[in-house]
Amino acid sequence: MSVKELIWLFKGVMGENAYQQYLDHHASTHSSEAPMTERQFWRDKTDRQDAHPEGRCC
Amino acid sequence: MSENESGRGQAGASRVQRNEDADVLLQDPDLPPTAVDADKEDGGWTPLKIAVWVGIALLGGVSWTVLAIVRGETVNAMWFVFAAVCSYLIAYRFYSKFIERKLLRPNDRRATPAEYKADGKDFASTDRRVLYGHHFAAIAGAGPLVGPVLAAQMGYLPGTMWIVIGVIFAGAVQDYLVMFFSMRRGGRSLGQMAREELGLIGGTAALIATLTIMIIIVAILALVVVNALGESPWGVFSVSMTIPIALFMGVYLRYLRPGKVSEVSLIGFALLMLAIVAGGWIAETEWGVALFTLDRVTIAWGIIIYGFIAAVLPVWLLLAPRDYLSTFMKIGTIVMLAVAIVITRPEISVPAVSEFASRADGPVVPGTLFPFLFVTIACGALSGFHALIASGTTPKMIEKERQTRFIGYGGMLMESFVAIMALVAALSIDRGIYFAMNSSAAATGGTIEGAVAFVNGLGLTGVNLAPEALSTLANNVGEESIVSRTGGAPTLAVGIAQIMQGLFGGAGMMAFWYHFAIMFEALFILTAVDAGTRVARFMLQDTIGNFVPKFKDTSWRVGAWICTAIMVAGWGAILIMGVTDPLGGINTLFPLFGIANQLLAAIALAVCMAICAKKGAFKYLWIPALPLAFAAVVTITASFLKIFSPVPTVGYWANHMAFRNALAAGEQSFGNAATVEAMEKVVRNTFIQGTLSILFVTLAIIVIATAIMATVRAYRTGGGPSAEDPAVPSRTFAPAGLIATPAEKELEAQWANLPHDKKPARAGH
Numbered sequence: 001m002s003v004k005e006l007i008w009l010f011k012g013v014m015g016e017n018a019y020q021q022y023l024d025h026h027a028s029t030h031s032s033e034a035p036m037t038e039r040q041f042w043r044d045k046t047d048r049q050d051a052h053p054e055g056r057c058c
Numbered sequence: 059m060s061e062n063e064s065g066r067g068q069a070g071a072s073r074v075q076r077n078e079d080a081d082v083l084l085q086d087p088d089l090p091p092t093a094v095d096a097d098k099e100d101g102g103w104t105p106l107k108i109a110v111w112v113g114i115a116l117l118g119g120v121s122w123t124v125l126a127i128v129r130g131e132t133v134n135a136m137w138f139v140f141a142a143v144c145s146y147l148i149a150y151r152f153y154s155k156f157i158e159r160k161l162l163r164p165n166d167r168r169a170t171p172a173e174y175k176a177d178g179k180d181f182a183s184t185d186r187r188v189l190y191g192h193h194f195a196a197i198a199g200a201g202p203l204v205g206p207v208l209a210a211q212m213g214y215l216p217g218t219m220w221i222v223i224g225v226i227f228a229g230a231v232q233d234y235l236v237m238f239f240s241m242r243r244g245g246r247s248l249g250q251m252a253r254e255e256l257g258l259i260g261g262t263a264a265l266i267a268t269l270t271i272m273i274i275i276v277a278i279l280a281l282v283v284v285n286a287l288g289e290s291p292w293g294v295f296s297v298s299m300t301i302p303i304a305l306f307m308g309v310y311l312r313y314l315r316p317g318k319v320s321e322v323s324l325i326g327f328a329l330l331m332l333a334i335v336a337g338g339w340i341a342e343t344e345w346g347v348a349l350f351t352l353d354r355v356t357i358a359w360g361i362i363i364y365g366f367i368a369a370v371l372p373v374w375l376l377l378a379p380r381d382y383l384s385t386f387m388k389i390g391t392i393v394m395l396a397v398a399i400v401i402t403r404p405e406i407s408v409p410a411v412s413e414f415a416s417r418a419d420g421p422v423v424p425g426t427l428f429p430f431l432f433v434t435i436a437c438g439a440l441s442g443f444h445a446l447i448a449s450g451t452t453p454k455m456i457e458k459e460r461q462t463r464f465i466g467y468g469g470m471l472m473e474s475f476v477a478i479m480a481l482v483a484a485l486s487i488d489r490g491i492y493f494a495m496n497s498s499a500a501a502t503g504g505t506i507e508g509a510v511a512f513v514n515g516l517g518l519t520g521v522n523l524a525p526e527a528l529s530t531l532a533n534n535v536g537e538e539s540i541v542s543r544t545g546g547a548p549t550l551a552v553g554i555a556q557i558m559q560g561l562f563g564g565a566g567m568m569a570f571w572y573h574f575a576i577m578f579e580a581l582f583i584l585t586a587v588d589a590g591t592r593v594a595r596f597m598l599q600d601t602i603g604n605f606v607p608k609f610k611d612t613s614w615r616v617g618a619w620i621c622t623a624i625m626v627a628g629w630g631a632i633l634i635m636g637v638t639d640p641l642g643g644i645n646t647l648f649p650l651f652g653i654a655n656q657l658l659a660a661i662a663l664a665v666c667m668a669i670c671a672k673k674g675a676f677k678y679l680w681i682p683a684l685p686l687a688f689a690a691v692v693t694i695t696a697s698f699l700k701i702f703s704p705v706p707t708v709g710y711w712a713n714h715m716a717f718r719n720a721l722a723a724g725e726q727s728f729g730n731a732a733t734v735e736a737m738e739k740v741v742r743n744t745f746i747q748g749t750l751s752i753l754f755v756t757l758a759i760i761v762i763a764t765a766i767m768a769t770v771r772a773y774r775t776g777g778g779p780s781a782e783d784p785a786v787p788s789r790t791f792a793p794a795g796l797i798a799t800p801a802e803k804e805l806e807a808q809w810a811n812l813p814h815d816k817k818p819a820r821a822g823h
Contacts, residue, residue, distance in 0.1 A: 012184070013191030014385060016319040025178030042316040046374035048179065051612055053373075053596055055446045056381070056589035058201035058279055058437055058655070 018045065083167045083787040090808035092788040093166030093460075094801045111151070118144025125410070126215060132405040133214070135482045139399065142222050142478045146471045149226040154234065154467040161670065161678040162238050164459035169788040171244045172455050181245070184455040186464060186792065192455070193469045195385040196447045197233070198392075199582040201437025201655075202477035204282055204546035207484040207553075208648060209434045210492065211422040213412035214485050216431050218478065224432075224439030225474035228685035232440065232659055233448045234466035235666040235682055240449035241456055242782045248449040248662055249597070252761070254781045255668040260764030264661050267757035268446070269597055271654040273625065274750065275443065276590040277632035278651040279583045280365075284357045284637055285545035285644060286576050291350035292536055294357065296330075296337035296573060297580045300380070301364070303329045307379035322379070323386040330383065334573050338536055358637045361587070362630040369591040369622045377588050384585040387578045395479050395554065402560045404486040413518060421497040421516070422544075423648050424707040429696040432688075433652030438477025440689060442658025444470065446593075460794035468796075483553030484546075490514075490523030491531060491540075495549050498642025499542040500730035509541040536569030544644040551575035591629070595621045635743050640736040641713075641729075646743070649700065650750060653693050657758040660689040664765030671769040672778030679769070690762055697755035701748060710748035717741045 001009075011017055019041050026035040036044060085092055121141035124133060158164060172183040184192070209217040240246055246254075249268060253261030287293045307326045315321065340346030352360070368376050414420035415427040423434050437443070448466060456462060484492070493516065494502065494509040502509040506525045513523045532540045535555055540548065555571035563570070596612060598621045603610030609617045636643040663686035670679055703709030706716045706729075717740045720728035731737045772778040791809050793802040 009187055009191070011320050012188030013195065013389065014319045014323060014382060015192070016317065017188075018182075019317050021182050021184070022178040025176055025182065039316045042311065043374075045179065046312075046372070046378050049373040049378065052180070053589060053592040054196070054451050055443075055593045056199060056384075056586045057197045057441070057443045057447055058199045058275055058583075058586050 083165075083785055085167060085787055086789060089789060090791065090812070091805060092791050094794075094799070094805060111148075114144050114147050118148065125218060129410070132407045133410075135399055135404045135406060135486065138214075138218060138478055138482050141218070142475060145222050145226065146475065149230070150468060150471060153226060154230070154463050157231065157234065157467075157678075157681055158460070158463050161675055161681050162235070162462075164238065164462060165785075166458050166460050166791070166794070167788055168459055169786040169790075170241055170456050170459060171453060171783070172457060173788060173790060174783075174786040175244060175454075181454045183457040183790070186457060186461045186794075187796065189452065189455050189457075189461075190465050190469055190796075191389070193447070193452045193465050194472050195388050196451065197441070197444045197469060198388060198473045198476055199437075199586050200279060200282065200547070200579050201441060201443075202473055203480045203550055203579060203582075205435040205437055205652065206477050206481035207546035207549050208423050208496070208644075209431055210408065210481060210484045211412065211420050211496070212415040212427055212431055213409050214406060214481070215410040216415060216427055217435055217481050220431055220435055221439045221474055221477045221481065224435075225470055228659070228663075228688060229438075229440040229444075229474065230467045230470035231681060231685055232442075232662055232666070233444050233470040234462060235670075236445045236662050237448040237453055237456075237466035238459075238462045239666060239669050241453035241459065241462060244783045245450060245454040248445045248665065251449065251669070251781075252661065252665050255665050255672070256761065256764040256768055260761050260768075263757045263760040263764070264665075265597070265601065267657065267661060267754065267761065269594060269601075270750070270753060270757075271442070271658050272590055272594045272597075273628040274632060274650055274654045276365075276587050276594075277629035277636065278647055280358070280361050280587055280629065280633045281636040281643060281647065282545040282547050283580050283583050284354050284361065284633070285543060286547040286551075286580065287352075287357050288354035289351060289539070290537055290576075291347050292337040292341040292569075292573055293576050293580075294350045294352055295340050295346070296333045296577055297584075298360075299333035299336075300330065300383070300577075300581060300584070301376070303333065304376050304380040304383060307382065308375040311379060312374050319382055323382045326379065326383045327386055327390075330387075330577065334570060334577055337573060338569060341536060354637045355634070358630075358633050361584075362626060362633065364584075365587050365591050365630070366622060366626045368588040369595060369626070370619060377592070380581075380585055380588065384581050387581055391575075391578050392476055392479075395483070395557075396475075398554075398557045398561050399479055399482055402557050404482070404557060404560075406482070406485045407520070408485045408489055408492075409519075418705055418708050421493060421501055421512075421645070423645050425649065425696075425699065429692040429699070430649060432692040433649055433656055433696045435477065436652045436655035436659075438474050438480075440656060440659050440685065441473075442655050442660070442662055445658065445662035457790070457792045458788070458794065461792070464795045480550055483557060484549050485553075487549065487553050487556060488523075488527065489518065490521045491527060491552070492549060493518070493521070494523060494528055495540055495543050495552070496546075497542060498544055498645050498730075500640060500642050502542045504539070504542050506539070506541055534565055534568045535572035537572075544642065546644075547576060547579045550579070591622065591625050594625045598625060632746070635746060638739060639743055640731040640739055641743075646710075646747065649696065650747060650754075653696050653700070653751070654754060656689050656693045657754050660686060660693060660758055661761045663689060664762050668765045668768040668772070671772035672780060674772070674777035676773060686762070690758070693758065694755055697751050700751045701755070710744045710751060714741060714744035714748060717744070 019038050022041055023035055117140055121137045124137045125141055172181050175181040206217050249265050252264035287297060303326055307322045310322050418424055418426050423430060490513050493513045497512060502512045506528050509528060510523050510525050528540060535552060551572045554575040555568045558571040559565055559568045599609045599612055599617055608614060636647045639646055663682050666682040667686055670682055699708055700710050704712050706713040717728055717737050721737055726734060728737050731740050791805050798806060
């Protein structure tokens with residue numbers, strides 16, 4: 001495994017690539033609306049977590 | 059093309075009624091295949107493959123022989139690693155594959171919820187290796203680090219065997235099945251599935267059980283932290299510093315550099331290390347000791363207030379950054395511990411099966427091996443709490459159906475390995491010190507002299523504890539005293555410190571490593587406390603909302619505060635009860651933690667069994683039924699012993715009556731309780747513990763009974779209605795396991811060569 005792949009894996013596990021994932025999804029749906037900016041996306045993400053909490057195990 | 063589409067539409071419509079037809083789902087002829095042909099999948103058995111598997115089996119067999127049969131003076135930790143890893147590999151390759159082929163039959167031609175419900179946010183196809191890490195970070199916490207330490211009292215063999223065999227036939231099976239069934243249902247939660255499969259009574263019982271179980275689990279985890287931080291100014295300082303660090307990270311991510319998660323985690327980690335080192339400086343100063351030496355009741359109240367605030371604050375400010383920090387530490391420390399154990403290879407002198415395996419009076423946790431070993435070690439072998447994670451969050455991110463084996467079954471194997479490493483770390487410390495640390499203050503009096511007298515008085519072969527051993531160790535790890543530091547976390551921290559100082563820094567670094575270990579355990583636990591309180595609050599709001607509709611609105615502040623307060627009061631009361639328990643706390647409450655966790659597992663497995671029966675898979679029903687039967691027998695026996703046992707150390711009610719009679723007879727002290735007030739406390743605590751035992755076992759019996767009824771009904775009619783989402787053809791491909799097979803690589807190449815506009819959306823590499 002190369003260093004580049006390790007960094008990609010690490011960032012993925014930490015959840016850093018969520019915005020890129022959203023952009024890819026947005027591009028593939030050919031939506032006419034502009035995608036959220038990075039700042040808007042992360043705000044939206046944590047605000048959604050406010051309403052849909054995820055469990056963490058013991 | 060249009061003909062093709064209408065044909066697909068019709069085929070799709072008729073298939074809605076018969077989901078099992080999904081394997082003939084029509085694929086888009088313009089796209090490469092979305093699944094590998096079943097016959098090409100493994101490429102058959104080559105002599106090299108056979109030789110490798112024979113080698114793994116032989117190494118595993120030799121390792122188990124060394125652990126179980128050869129009786130030397132000591133046994134090297136490497137045998138634990140080999141025995142566990144070889145068993146995991148064989149189980150993963152053969153048993154999980156068997157479950158995949160015979161019972162679940164995933165179909166990569168079917169789209170997963172991440173594909174057909176894709177929204178780029180909650181439903182987002184995620185690379186299997188990334189998702190494995192995500193899922194592991196969500197399921198593994200302090201549980202597998204604590205249970206094995208306490209179970210080390212029975213010797214090394216019972217714990218090791220249960221962790222490895224338990225995960226293979228129970229824990230990993232539960233996680234895999236729940237994840238798969240939730241994925242087939244659009245990512246529905248365990249509670250929703252229970253309601254669908256078991257009906258109103260079973261579903262309601264499962265909901266109440268889940269709520270109460272969450273309360274008890276959060277309470278006992280918090281108790282572990284309190285015990286680790288009590289009278290420890292260093293620990294109190296560095297763990298409380300995690301709050302400002304998390305707040306800073308939250309503001310940084312929200313306002314300064316949104317999305318720079320790894321960057322802020324690295325900064326947070328550096329600050330965390332600084333907090334640990336600074337804790338050492340502060341513990342040296344007079345004002346630091348005066349300010350940060352807190353008794354356990356104060357710390358407990360601190361955690362209760364913190365838990366309430368954390369659960370009502372917006373997620374971005376505290377919870378999300380803390381979770382990043384916790385994930386970062388989880389991956390880092392587990393890799394570090396594995397490397398350290400492999401390099402230092404500690405020798406273990408604990409007997410294979412100790413005196414306490416067959417006796418009910420073990421000072422760490424009371425009760426004989428059966429059933430109490432199986433409830434002392436829950437996480438790592440079989441953890442019901444995982445069913446809450448494996449349903450809901452992870453299934454919404456799975457890219458292809460066949461990946462559930464790697465992520466669900468494989469993820470749990472990794473947690474089991476963490477439990478084995480924790481067990482090895484705890485076993486590597488001197489047995490006398492182990493018992494001095496883990497016997498309650500009621501037994502040792504909390505003093506070195508008391509601990510030495512108590513431990514040497516246990517009459518254990520080969521144990522001769524000297525007072526200097528305890529004072530030197532306390533000094534080395536930077537604590538005032540290590541006597542009666544129950545709860546497992548400090549013991550593990552000593553074990554880790556001993557292993558790590560052999561690698562970095564020598565004895566001078568022991569204090570740092572000890573507090574490093576305490577820090578990450580506290581961090582995992584506090585993250586679970588925050589998240590658990592929040593999840594429980596939403597469940598409670600949803601439940602109350604059935605009667606008072608306003609409560610369903612989760613953005614309604616008053617409702618949110620009321621429900622949070624109820625949940626915090628629930629676990630806070632049990633926490634305070636544990637901290638002030640004259641009998642010790644951990645030793646009386648920990649069995650309830652394990653019983654609660656295993657009961658949740660029984661509920662999850664019962665739901666899985668009902669689903670399998672409705673699918674008509676009666677021939678392989680034993681796959682969920684076997685671990686269900688075991689979990690049911692263990693937890694129901696343990697609960698009955700806790701309720702009906704006449705031995706006061708084991709039975710809550712026996713203890714309750716003994717203390718009540720003593721009070722009625724006008725005695726001033728009884729057993730470990732020195733005052734009338736302490737006796738009254740025992741009477742009250744045993745009443746609560748006994749009542750909770752009755753509640754848990756009743757709910758579990760209801761859920762299991764409704765599941766058996768649903769199964770029998772399905773057997774009579776040859777199956778039942780399926781609650782699966784209708785099958786949708788997939789338009790994407792990804793390999794199933796960690797490493798792509800040659801056939802999968804060939805398909806990946808075909809997909810990579812597609813013209814750009816035809817490629818499906820996927821997380822960028």
